[in-house]
Amino acid sequence: MGELFSYLKEFNFASVVVRLLLAMMSGALIGYGREKKERNAGLRTYMLISVGSALTLLISFYEFEMLGGPWADIVAKVGSKFDGTRFGASVVAGIGFLAAGTIVASAHQQVSGLTSAIGLFVAAVLGIASGAAFYECVLPSIVIVIFCMEVLQPLEVLFKRRLRNITITIKYINPTDIDMIRRTIEEQGAHLYEIDPEEPDEDNYPSAIFSMKMSKEKSSHSEMLSSIVELPCVLSLHELIS
Secondary structure, eight states, rough: OHHHHHHHHEEEEEEEEHHHHHHHHHHHHHHHHHHTTTTOOOOHHHHHHHHHHHHHHHHHHHHHHHHHHHHHHHHHTOOOOOOTTTTHHHHHHHHHHHTTTEEOTTTOOEOHHHHHHHHHHHHHHHHHHHHOHHHHHHHHHHHHIIIIIIIIIHHHHHHHTEEEEEEEEEESSSSHHHHHHHHHHHTTEEEEEEEEOOOOOOOOOOOEEEEEEEEETTOOOHHHHHHHHHHHHHEEEEOOOO
């Protein structure tokens, strides 16, 4: 087994094929779960990203081999220098643009696509590791990534079901009243994570969008809204449906 690993770490045709197949498998295993969930980035996207990333490293190795062999005379005349890290660095930089396209923010500060974005990044890095013949890293990494994205996913869903995202718009009398509203929300057991003040409307009263999370088991949605409406400084309250 040790001799086989040593052979596959050398730069030869069999090693190139194994590295590309390993990269393809890495992307396929991650992309399959995303495909089942009908995400924007699915099976083929992840596979191609991993294979493409592996190719960048293989090209880097090929260039190194050629610079020390058939291209040696030309290199000596031109004085070219080899940097084997630039291909991998370009992949990591470029994948950010692709991953950013999977992240979507709603009008009410709800963000989706983060898992797909980081999944694309991981697939690219696994492809780079496969191209570098870092088998000791790729194989356990695949297991860890699948565990995080598939096995832990039901636990994440269960946790999210216990929480309720609430976004409300409140109009109040004075700008300083926002502190009273914030305290009232927190006293009801809600976690207020964002306050977005709005421009005053025609009647010149201030308003703001309050985004929060509430535990369905420990807090009452209706009681919290009632406690806010009962505040003397509150003029109106509207819940936004995302």
